[in-house]
Every structure is written in structure tokens, then in C-alpha cells.
């Protein structure tokens with residue numbers, strides 16, 4: 558996104574960012590994350606604050622109650638533009654998607670504006686402001702706790718969830734039943750290996766050295782299938798939604814289209830849809846390949862049904878190429894499967910911190 562008339566240097570750094578004013582700067586817990594470009598995907602809103610935008614175009618996004626109405630209220634900042642008369646303008650509506658999320662470009666009258674995001678819910682008006690979420694789920698929860706203890710009233714349905722409930726991980730073994738996926742050189746279908754790894758992951762996440770890990774880390778773990786049965790992609794996503802998943806990890810093994818040279822493609826691939834999942838995808842790839850000595854096939858942005866929802870960290874792992882004569886044999890060994898799982902677990906637990 559580009560902002561005409563804006564100093565090139567600033568434009569480079571802030572891109573689609575709203576610059577927060579000094580009143581917000583006092584809020585040290587979130588300031589660092591807010592100002593770094595790499596974290597810009599991770600925004601939610603909380604009351605009560607206004608911000609000063611340095612652009613005549615800006616971008617708001619976050620999450621709200623889907624039943625609410627959202628408006629942007631704009632005022633030219635009289636402190637910086639005393640010569641401009643611009644009354645308070647309420648009424649730039651923001652479209653909220655059914656899942657409560659919103660993202661919209663707003664046009665502002667001048668470069669310096671006091672911008673507020675106003676939520677109307679059940680006839681009550683509230684000013685929402687924004688902050689950033691590129692932090693672990695635990696850290697996010699701690700920030701929310703601090704904000705709440707500072708008598709900030711929370712406006713997000715998810716916030717209560719972060720405060721009260723365990724973090725939910727859904728493990729999704731790809732394919733199943735009539736859907737075989739690809740096959741190993743020996744003709745064993747991918748769905749079998751996917752389930753093996755998913756179950757290993759489930760067990761390792763649940764119990765470690767005989768101790769109940771789920772209790773220590775306050776997590777809940779579910780599998781989308783526990784046996785060889787067909788589950789549609791929609792049902793997998795619906796299940797994750799019902800369980801209020803924070804993380805969904807789909808397990809697969811890779812193959813190639815017929816016209817590709819199967820010997821040229823090797824390694825672990827990690828797929829995601831949303832930018833806020835990318836850092837996790839990268840760490841997961843690093844960790845799994847380090848543990849298993851498998852090659853890195855790479856991380857890829859794809860619009861897969863199971864990674865598309867943005868209410869969780871959706872990730873799809875292709876644990877190497879099943880069709881590769883050497884790699885296919887290697888990745889289906891129990892001891893390597895265990896290494897894939899322990900590599901993954903390190904990063905999952907890190908995300909939970």
C-alpha cells in the first residue's frame with residue numbers, strides 16, 4: 558500500500574500503519590509490537606483510546622463482536638493543524654465479517670487526524686483502539702489481564718476466552734476413508750502415515766515422561782479423526798471452530814504432479830494462509846528439519862481450506878515426499894516420525910508461552 562505525498566522514508570517504515578500518538582506511547586506493554594512493521598498483521602482493538610494518524614489514508618483491522626456496528630470517527634488534530642476547520646465526522650462504516658473480523662482502508666481528510674473506532678452494540682457506544690498481536694498466545698493473555706486489571710473494559714468476545722479457558726490445539730490427520738492421499742513406493746496410502754504422526758503428536762503433547770503435559774501448559778488437544786474414516790474439509794474446519802481452536806495443525810505427506818521429476822523434490826514443507834502464521838510456519842520448519850535432518854522444501858502461502866480460517870493459527874505440514882525412493886522410506890520409520898513430532902512440539906510449546 559502506498560500513501561501519496563508521504564515522505565519516502567517514512568512510507569517505507571510504516572507502510573500501511575497508523576501512527577499512534579504519545580498518549581498511547583505510555584502503554585509500554587504493547588508499544589514495541591505496535592511499531593514494528595513485521596508485526597503489522599497482528600492487530601486487535603481494545604478501549605479506550607484515540608489515535609493520531611499521519612496519513613490521509615489508513616488501514617484498520619481487528620476483531621469485534623459480529624453483531625456490533627463499527628464506525629470510524631475522524632477529527633483533524635487541532636494541535637498540529639490549527640488552521641484547518643474540520644468537524645467531527647462520524648459515519649465511515651466498517652464492514653464486519655460474520656466471524657467478527659474486519660479490515661478496511663479508510664480515507665482521511667488530512668494527514669493528521671484524530672481517529673477513533675467506534676463500536677455500537679446493544680445501543681451502547683464504545684471507543685475501540687488498536688494494538689498488535691504478534692506475540693505468543695500466553696503473552697497476549699497476560700497483556701489482556703494487565704489491561705483488564707487497569708480497569709479497561711474489554712470489548713472482545715475472544716478476550717474472555719483467552720483469560721479463562723485453556724488453549725485449544727486441533728490436530729488434523731489429512732485424508733482418511735475413501736480419500737487415500739498419495740501412496741508410498743510400497744503402495745501404503747498417505748492417510749495411514751498422516752494418522753500415525755497425528756496420534757504421536759497427540760500423545761506427546763498430552764503426556765511427557767508420564768506427566769500430564771496438558772495440565773502444566775493449560776492446553777486442550779483434539780484430533781479431527783482417530784481412525785481411518787472420511788472427514789470432509791468443511792467438517793474439519795467446523796470441528797475446529799466448535800472446539801474454539803487456537804491452533805490447527807494439519808498433517809500430510811507430499812507428492813508431485815506426474816510431469817515433475819520426483820527425484821528433484823525433497824524435504825519438509827509448511828503451508829499457511831495468513832501472514833500472522835508465517836513466523837510460526839518458519840520456526841516449525843526450522844525445528845522439524847533440524848531434528849530430523851530432512852531437507853527444507855520451504856514455507857508456502859496457500860489458500861488451503863484448513864489453513865484459511867483466521868480464528869486460529871492454521872498450518873499444514875507436509876512431512877517430506879512419500880513418493881521419493883529414499884525420503885519416502887526414511888520419513889515413514891517410527892524413529893523419524895518421532896523426531897518430526899518432537900521438532901513440531903518444541904515450536905508449539907513455544908507459541909503457547
Ligand SMILES: [Zn+2]
Nearest residue numbers: 731738809810
Ligand atoms: Zn495429503
